[in-house]
Amino acid sequence: MTDETDPKPSDANRPEWAKAHGPLRSFGRIKSRPIKAKQAALFDTLMPRIAVPDPAKGPIDPLALMPAAKAAWLEIGFGGGEHLAAQAARHPEAVMIGCEPFLNGVASALRHVEEGGLENVRLHADDARAVMAALPDASLDRVMILFPDPWHKARHNKRRFLQDETAAEIARLLKPGGAVRFVTDWLDYADWALERLLRTPGLARIQTEGEDWFVAPTDHVVTRYEEKKLGDTDPIFIEFRRV
DSSP, rough: OOOOSSSOOOGGOOOHHHHOOOOOOSSOOOOOOOOOOHHHHHHHHHHHHHHHOOGGOOOOOGGGGGGGSSSSEEESSSSHHHHHHHHHHTTTTEEEEEEEEOOOHHHHHHHHHHHHTTSEEEEOOHHHHHHHSSSSSTTTEEEESSSSSOSSSSGGGGGSSHHHHHHHHHHHHEEEEEEEEEEOOOOOHHHHHHHHHSSSTTEEEOTTTTTTTTTOOOTTTOOOOHHHOOSSOEEEEEEEEEO
């Protein structure tokens, strides 16, 4: 693996709707601390076997990534990979595609995949928007966006992952009946996300009026990040279904 600490995604390889908001930028850093030797070795041994094909080279059929797959999930920004790995273990029939530009998080996810003997995880160590653009219409059963970078300042809101364009892409990618789950511990981002998802054609909110959005779905997996309580509110869960 490379020692580069701040790799820049290629603007030429990103879809037009993503270019409107500039290259993906992390609220933190792409690599924050040295990666342990064992985990670093997994970039050479395990990552080539489970890496998502380069989206710049053409369309990606998610079910072709695991021929036995009966469903396809996408987790955007999987952090340390605990949630991705836990869901993969619970749903071995689904191919779990995870995208994360933070190299320490990718290293952690590789460790979870190896230790769990998980055969249904595929990773992309870069901008999720390039993978999304390469996926065909109605190809995903679930999309998960858990605790994305908040970008609090108003002038930085354009850097938030969830924009009208990404919400429209999610709607395009979901199968009829497929669901997107957005989770944040920042109240203003919850309001921002809800506003954009509500106005996206093809998406309908799953929660009923008055339902407590602080109640975690029964299949939610609590991660170490969530336990740190870094936001200004308890986790808020927003779910929409493709209609």
